[in-house]
Amino acid sequence: MEVGAVLDLQPCSWVGSEAKGRRSSGGSWRFQDPYREERRSSMVRFCNRRDNRASVRSGHVELKVSCCYKKHQDHFSQRSTETYHKSIDEALLLKSKSEEVLPYLNERCIYLVGMMGSGKTTIGKILSEVLRYSFFDSDKLVEQTVGISSVAQIFKQYSEAFFRDNESEVLKDLSSMSRLVVATGGGAVIRPINWKFMKHGISVWLDVPLEALARRIAAVGTDSRPLLHYEPGDPYSKALAKLTSLFEERGEAYANADARVSLGEMAAKKGHGDVSTLTPTDIAFEALLQIENYVMDNAYASSSRYNFTGARRD
Ligand SMILES: Nc1ncnc2c1ncn2[C@@H]1O[C@H](COP(=O)(O)OP(=O)(O)OP(=O)(O)O)[C@@H](O)[C@H]1O
Numbered sequence: 001m002e003v004g005a006v007l008d009l010q011p012c013s014w015v016g017s018e019a020k021g022r023r024s025s026g027g028s029w030r031f032q033d034p035y036r037e038e039r040r041s042s043m044v045r046f047c048n049r050r051d052n053r054a055s056v057r058s059g060h061v062e063l064k065v066s067c068c069y070k071k072h073q074d075h076f077s078q079r080s081t082e083t084y085h086k087s088i089d090e091a092l093l094l095k096s097k098s099e100e101v102l103p104y105l106n107e108r109c110i111y112l113v114g115m116m117g118s119g120k121t122t123i124g125k126i127l128s129e130v131l132r133y134s135f136f137d138s139d140k141l142v143e144q145t146v147g148i149s150s151v152a153q154i155f156k157q158y159s160e161a162f163f164r165d166n167e168s169e170v171l172k173d174l175s176s177m178s179r180l181v182v183a184t185g186g187g188a189v190i191r192p193i194n195w196k197f198m199k200h201g202i203s204v205w206l207d208v209p210l211e212a213l214a215r216r217i218a219a220v221g222t223d224s225r226p227l228l229h230y231e232p233g234d235p236y237s238k239a240l241a242k243l244t245s246l247f248e249e250r251g252e253a254y255a256n257a258d259a260r261v262s263l264g265e266m267a268a269k270k271g272h273g274d275v276s277t278l279t280p281t282d283i284a285f286e287a288l289l290q291i292e293n294y295v296m297d298n299a300y301a302s303s304s305r306y307n308f309t310g311a312r313r314d
């Protein structure tokens with residue numbers, strides 16, 4: 001391996017349990033680690049970084065990881081016992097993969113992009129737990145900045161443009177921070193300036209078939225999703241119609257992401273097309289794999305810019 005690659009692949013030092021941050025210029029939200037207390041009280045502690053690899057194999061940590069899964073399992077409480085046990089294995093694999101990927105992140109933030117309902121929050125929280133990153137939802141930060149507790153209400157009271165301006169401000173503030181997983185708003189990708197901010201970290205597109213998105217959204221209702229709320233028809237059909245037209249406008253923008261997690265392809269690899277059988281743990285694992293591919297490709301690309309003495313070729 002050439003010098004550039006070696007340098008790129010050096011693990012960064014662990015800098016403590018909270019990410020670095022600063023106040024937003026408006027001062028209306030401040031950086032905090034919303035999961036700090038939860039993590040402290042939770043059994044899910046992957047505290048001693050040096051011991052992690054060994055501890056994954058120990059029964060002691062296995063118990064901790066199973067607790068980790070149980071917490072996320074709440075989203076999908078109908079899981080059978082059989083699936084639960086399978087998922088303990090999945091959770092261990094996830095933990096192990098996160099340990100492999102973490103050193104190469106160099107503390108960079110992870111930005112999850114994707115359509116409404118694609119799982120940015122669900123998967124983002126799992127990733128933040130296993131990576132010991134803090135989790136932020138940019139929609140929530142906009143709500144805090146504006147002082148209105150619902151995106152739908154911000155759209156109604158002000159306008160979509162006003163919401164988008166605030167969203168860009170939030171992404172700008174986040175771009176100076178490290179060790180965050182950020183669930184971005186579904187439309188954050190449409191403004192090129194937002195990509196400039198997200199390029200400070202690693203962006204991951206959760207690419208979910210529109211029919212699956214429409215099913216999820218119809219199940220929870222469209223009240224909190226202003227772009228879907230005023231469409232006529234039954235919840236599934238109106239969600240699908242609007243998602244289809246939004247995706248036509250945005251598909252290319254999502255494809256700007258550094259890594260893509262395609263649920264359609266994941267399900268196809270399992271020999272069927274049913275994405276509803278993919279657990280959040282499966283999806284989080286795939287996200288880590290795709291992030292790993294991205295960072296490795298980058299390390300390789302930058303190593304090929306150096307010769308064996310470490311000098312740049314160009
Ligand atoms: N893998 C999955 N399988 C089934 N349902 C899921 C999955 N991931 C998330 N969901 C469900 O889909 C809905 C949307 O998920 P989530 O809030 O994580 O998406 P989001 O991308 O953050 O959405 P938004 O951008 O609209 O805030 C939730 O009800 C969640 O429980």
Ligand SMILES: O=C(O)C1=C[C@@H](O)[C@@H](O)[C@H](O)C1
Pocket residue numbers: 115116139151184185186187188224225226227
């Ligand atoms: O897809 C979109 O444009 C949006 C998605 C939500 O996350 C919110 O950011 C808002 O409802 C707009």
